[in-house]
Amino acid sequence: MLKGIIFDMDGVLINSEPFHFQVWKETLKARGIHIDYEVYKPCIGSTVGFLMELLHEHYQVDVQDTALIAEMKSMKKKMIEERGYPSLIPWVKEFLERLQEAGYVLAVASSSPLSYIRNVTEHWGIDRYFQKLVSGETVKHPKPAPDVFLKTAEILGLSPEECLVIEDSENGCKAAKAAGMACMAYYNPDSGKQDLSTAFALVEGFEEVDSAFVEKIYCHFHHLPAKVCETNRLLIREMEKGDIPRMMEICSQETSADACEGVAKPLKEELEDFEMYRRYMYELCDMGYWCILEKASGEIIGRAGVEPKLWNDNKTVVELGYMIDEKFRRRGFAYEACRAIVEEAKKRGAFYLYCRIKSANMPSLELARKLGFQKIDYHLEGDSEDMEVWRCACHGNH
Template sequence: MQELIRRNAPAAAPVSRSVRRRVLWKRDMGENMNQFRAVLFDMDGVLINTEPLHFRMWREVFHNRGVEIDYNGYKDCIGTTEEFLRELIWKNYGADFRKDETLKEDAMVIKKRLIAEEGFPKMPGVEEMLKNLYEAGFLLAIASSSSVSFIELAMDYIGVKQYFHVINSGENVAHSKPAPDIYLNTAERLGVKPEECVVLEDSENGSIAAVSAGMVCVGLLNPDSGNQNLERAKVVIRELGEFTPKLIGRLNEI
């Protein structure tokens, strides 16, 4: 009778490869993986390699206004907002565009032209990295200084928008990076505590913001983002393929 019951019992539902991988990863990582529930990403220079494009855009914008900017006078604004850049140009070049109402509109015209010519430069390995983290059970979010419309356009273009639970912009907070506002607000929207978040950043301003928010920061060394000081990051990687669930599970040991 027991043999008959066993033979006629319905077969167990097959376990998907992604679920099986998640179970094995949790077993291998032990208790460490329980600390981190969410991974927050800067976008420019991390998911898409747009910093060179942004510099060319702003150089043309200010050239059209009679000001020639160089990279050294621009680089401190990487990872921040347009308002921060206006203040930086005033400080470094003595040119006051802080109330220039057409600046943003002119910049968007140039940006759209450059994107139409070049597309969005996707960072190598970005889709595989996001897929692995998503399947490992992390909540994923973007916390970028770019506008919401630009973030969504870029993520749609490179085909990874579906991996993110929250897309957040510096437009939604009072203070831009290096203030921690964007990261604290994103954690709140995800429903997690700051100490449960890992941040991937390529800029000094972004790493300051992440650490000030009480989060663990991993730095991405992107040569196109300039000579950024990433000393506040717990670990620095050179390519997205290194940013894995296994690395996150070991951050407390580093």
């Protein structure tokens, strides 16, 4: 269960990497050293100590040159007085607000000195969101080692498996992976060309990232079923392997043959390699067929969802399908679940949704009409003559 979210600071909370490079550039210039950005870049996300090793390697600077560090701090103070602190990343305060309201424990784990972390968070009024501020200078090994993240989790009283990290640097993403924590990378173009491939997911901004999205990243990283959406009576979540017997039970019901619109093959065949299905549909496509649970009883009462399908001439469409246990039909569950899923599909960027319905299946035809689908003049090769195709234009319903 996700309980704690750990933020890097530089490049994630504030847009500071260009500022830090300029500080070092001016400091070294006074020493007659003209630092190349490619030399500096590997230290992004790591500590001053790591940079000193790079300076020693390329410019023969003594790694124990405390005078140089003092000069850098003096230059940094001067530039902050002249220019102010680096600006907040757009929408990050709203993002922190959403996460706090969702009940997560938040912390900062930065390679910067603790005093600077404290000054920055207080200056921008975001200190109130964080339960702990932790500096990479307080651990033995800097990022890309996992030490600072492991220490932060320990201080929060959480296990690494209960935490998610938000990073913008290659070093930080590697550190999160080494700590065994889920990692969401924020692509900051001002942080240099970082290799963020070790992160589990990548975002380019925080304006639309909410707690549900972060929770989904966490669940997928740990191969747990993520919640898709919910209604007053129903919870719709991703399937897990233990759900398959119940799904097979529902699918084998005598009346299920007409209730499986959109299912191109038997459920057992679709999910015989469940891990492949989970990775491809849930993690890569962000679609799939999901479990429908009645909240009152906690029982699985069916499945519904949207999947990408290849139709005539290899046309790719997104197809809606559903199936409800016969004991739970005629109670409005199908409409309630499918309506929620159509709205979720819109949020996930669907342009059109399609469904296939047998012409004699009056309940499903009526359901399609209520959902805003319209019958179109189209016949899918291989379908029986009595199979109709219906389409919903999502973009027209925003």
